[in-house]
Amino acid sequence: MKIRKAIITAAGQSQRSLPLQRLVDRDGNSKTALQIILEEAGTAGCEEICLVVCPGDEDSFRTAAGPRAAQLQFVTQPEPRGYGHALHCARAFAGDEPFLHLVSDHLYVSTGPQRCAQQLVAVASAENCAVSAVHATRETMLPYYGTVGGRRVPQRPNLYEITTVAEKPTPTEAEQTLIVPGLRAGHYLCFFGMHILTPALLGILADEVAQPANRNIQLSPALAKLADRERYLAHEVAGQRYNIGVKYGLLTAQLALALAGNDRAEVLTQLVELVATQPKP
Numbered sequence: 001m002k003i004r005k006a007i008i009t010a011a012g013q014s015q016r017s018l019p020l021q022r023l024v025d026r027d028g029n030s031k032t033a034l035q036i037i038l039e040e041a042g043t044a045g046c047e048e049i050c051l052v053v054c055p056g057d058e059d060s061f062r063t064a065a066g067p068r069a070a071q072l073q074f075v076t077q078p079e080p081r082g083y084g085h086a087l088h089c090a091r092a093f094a095g096d097e098p099f100l101h102l103v104s105d106h107l108y109v110s111t112g113p114q115r116c117a118q119q120l121v122a123v124a125s126a127e128n129c130a131v132s133a134v135h136a137t138r139e140t141m142l143p144y145y146g147t148v149g150g151r152r153v154p155q156r157p158n159l160y161e162i163t164t165v166a167e168k169p170t171p172t173e174a175e176q177t178l179i180v181p182g183l184r185a186g187h188y189l190c191f192f193g194m195h196i197l198t199p200a201l202l203g204i205l206a207d208e209v210a211q212p213a214n215r216n217i218q219l220s221p222a223l224a225k226l227a228d229r230e231r232y233l234a235h236e237v238a239g240q241r242y243n244i245g246v247k248y249g250l251l252t253a254q255l256a257l258a259l260a261g262n263d264r265a266e267v268l269t270q271l272v273e274l275v276a277t278q279p280k281p
Contacts, residue, residue: 001128003100003121003196006046007093008037009086010061010104011054011077014245019104020064021244023254026109026261032064033244033253036107040194042068044117046100050075050093052086081209084217088205098124098198106193107253109260110239117194119237123159124196129231132162132223133192135241136183139171144243145190146220148234149178158236160189162227167220189234192241201226 010019019034041049048071053061055076062069073093077086087101100117108116116133124131134148149164164177174188183189204222208214226232242253258267 001098001125001196003045003098003124004047005094005097006041006044006049006100006102007052007087007090008041008049008102008104009052009083010034010057011052011080011086011089012083012105013080015104016054016057018244018250020060021250023107023250023257024263026257028261028263032066033107034061034064034104035066035068036257037102037104038065038068038071040108040115040117041100041102042071043115044100044121047071048073048093050090051104052077052089081215082217082219084205084219084222085209087219088202088209088217091202091206094199094202096199098130098196101195101197103193105243105245105249107242107244107257108192108194108239109242109256110237112238114238116192116237116239116241119239120194120196120235123233123235127159127231127233129233130196130198130201130226131233131235132195133237134160134189134234135192135236136187137190139174139186139188141190142171142174142188143168144246146223147174147178147188147190148180150180150189150234152180152182153233160234160236162223162232162234165220165224165227167218189236192237193243198226198230200230204229 021033025031050073052075058074075090077089110116120133146167148162150160150162153159178188204225208217244250244253
């Protein structure tokens with residue numbers, strides 16, 4: 001399996017401005033969040049990248065992409081019909097090829113020599129099937145993420161066969177259907193914001209879109225159907241995801257990038273000084 005294409009969804013109401021925000025990357029360079037996300041896809045080997053946006057947002061995203069703007073193709077989501085529908089809008093771009101899918105409101109910091117998307121592409125290429133990146137996440141964070149249930153692949157400690165997918169489950173639901181043997185108590189495998197998906201997934205979404213009564217098409221139910229139709233794995237990547245759409249999300253992502261980068265010592269010194277000069281409550 002060769003992954004040449006990437007689809008990045010940025011049509012959600014909260015996603016329209018977040019990728020345009022500027023941060024300082026691990027090398028100390030000022031970039032937009034979108035540029036950092038595009039680099040994630042580019043270093044994973046993606047030659048063509050499609051950005052799904054709201055109508056009229058193309059110019060602002062093209063500007064935010066900077067030097068990588070020439071690599072982009074744009075598809076618009078004409079009306080807000082859900083995350084799954086946004087991905088469906090890029091079906092013609094994907095064609096009959098597997099593709100890397102990233103969300104535009106997450107940034108990633110790897111803890112190894114390979115970036116997170118590179119790790120995921122390597123697993124998908126070796127296993128020749130759809131693979132979603134996941135991270136062991138405490139149950140208090142379940143309202144923010146899709147979650148998978150399954151079992152470990154023998155002799156592969158970070159790889160799982162997916163049997164169940166649920167969108168933002170309650171702790172009770174997770175405890176009943178999503179416990180994965182081997183994880184710490186109270187932790188579940190939640191989506192990381194990046195996937196390698198096959199044309200079969202887009203076919204499932206097309207079937208959902210074809211139903212006139214279905215106005216809100218989400219991705220997780222389609223992924224649950226994918227798990228029933230073909231081999232579908234979850235890979236626990238070596239890294240962390242940072243949702244820049246939550247409270248203090250941009251701040252947390254910026255600190256993570258800085259502390260993983262060349263200016264770590266300087267940033268730590270400034271943080272210590274900042275804490276030391278704060279008045280006691």
